Amino acid sequence: MGREVSESCIDSLLTEMVSSYCNRFYSNTPELAARRIEAIGYQVGHQLSERYTMERPRFTDHLEAIKFICKDFWSELFKKQIDNLKTNHKGTFVLQDNKFRWLSRMSGDPSVENGTQDPESKAAQAMSMYLYFPCGIIRGALSNLGIPCAVSADISSLPACSFVIRIKV
């Protein structure tokens, strides 16, 4: 078994990374903060997928690569697989994790609730910022496998989280 650290390490690091980008570096330009957070995820996904596919034969089609993300890749990161995979067979894939770990452990930032804005929407905003990171990871991982795509997240049925992958043709 590989080396491990406490889960609090990654949770604290991600929370702080998102808050630094959203509240300090790009506090007035959330779209830039989002792009940076996604870029950090992209780098991580790219490197991890390189490592996890080193000793594998090449994937012959998109579905096979996506299945690798759902099973092996997801298990390395979250110790569970994606629960449900759907596709329209036209290059769109929906990967649903019924209990996405990074959301179930995310605690609300108390400073958020002191604002004048509706705390619900602020919390939702913070969560959507946070999700740019796993979206970046998936995009980076697939890009390393030669599959350019766009990835977005849908959290309309929390704690489930769906990642929508649109492969560019």
Next chain:
Amino acid sequence: MAPVAPRSGDAIFASVEHVNAELFTLTYGAIVRQLLTDLEEVEEVNKQLDQMGYNIGVRLIDEFLAKSNVSRCVDFKETADVIAKVGFKMFLGVGASVTNWDADGTCCSIVLEDNPLVDFVELPDTCQGLYYCNILSGVVRGALEMVSMKTEVTWVRDMLRGDDAFELQVKLLKQVPEEYPYKDDE
């Protein structure tokens, strides 16, 4: 209420949820790289990493106190020992040692021989002034501030700069007496 015995760093680390260290290490690396791109100045990156660490330390101290059952340390010596043996171990899974005490017991070094943050890391020449692990010094400073100790934390040795270990000098500047948090007439 009967006092609860403090737990060892190993025991706590064994009982918490774990994640793949690769994910943690690569995420930290990607953050540092992105900061270098966005902030341009290495000095500014050092500062921001320290600030991020400080913010993390301020929050992490609660988890540390809750899981370790550590009661009030009698002096700074005991505090340093607890950070090295319990703190580092329960989060990063690696133990550290404490050395180089000054005569009045207010300054010491925490030495890490193994550091998961730097697995697979090599600094390019353009980043020579970078304190890659500056987030750790921030964490220690932030956590100690929450237990009323103002400290200055600096790197003395850094394996990414060719040294044989990571050495973090922790200097106690001021021990703030704990106050009742509210003032009556304000």
